[in-house]
Amino acid sequence: MSEYNSQEVTADDYCQLIHYLIQDIQHLETEVVRTRFQLSRYLSELDGINLKADILSDLAGRYEDHPAYLHYIDLYHSNLDPLNSDEWAEHIISVSCGMNSTPV
Numbered sequence: 001m002s003e004y005n006s007q008e009v010t011a012d013d014y015c016q017l018i019h020y021l022i023q024d025i026q027h028l029e030t031e032v033v034r035t036r037f038q039l040s041r042y043l044s045e046l047d048g049i050n051l052k053a054d055i056l057s058d059l060a061g062r063y064e065d066h067p068a069y070l071h072y073i074d075l076y077h078s079n080l081d082p083l084n085s086d087e088w089a090e091h092i093i094s095v096s097c098g099m100n101s102t103p104v
Contacts (some may be wrong), residue, residue, distance in 0.1 A: 011071070012075075014068065014072075015071065015072045015075050015076060018068070018069065018072040019072065019076055022082055022083065025060045025083065026082070026083070026088065028060070029059045029060055029092060030091070030092065030095055032059065033055055033056065033059075033092055033095045033096050034095050036051055036052075036055045036096075037052070037055060037095070037096060037097075037098050039051065040052050040055070052096075055096045056092065056093075056096055060083075062081075062083055062084065063083075064081055064084065
C-alpha cells in the first residue's frame with residue numbers, strides 16, 4: 001500500500017478522483033443496462049417485457065445534493081451534472097433499446 005502525505009492532497013485531487021468514479025459509474029450502468037437488454041431476449045415473453053419495463057431501475061445513486069459533488073460539477077462540468085445530462089440520458093436510453101452505443 002502506498003503512503004501519502006494528507007497535507008499534499010488538494011481539493012482538485014479529490015475532484016479528479018470523483019471524475020474517475022463518475023466514469024466508472026457510467027461504464028457500469030451501461031454494462032448493467034446492456035446485460036439486462038440481452039437477458040430479456042432469453043426470458044419468456046412476459047418476463048422479458050417486465051425486465052425491459054424496469055431496465056433503467058436500481059442503477060447507481062445520484063449525488064446532486066452533496067457539497068463535494070456540487071463542487072466537482074462546478075469545476076469539471078460547468079454546473080451540468082454528467083449523470084443527469086441530456087447526453088447521458090440519450091446514451092443510456094439507446095443502450096436500453098438494444099443499440100450497442102459506446103459510453104459518453
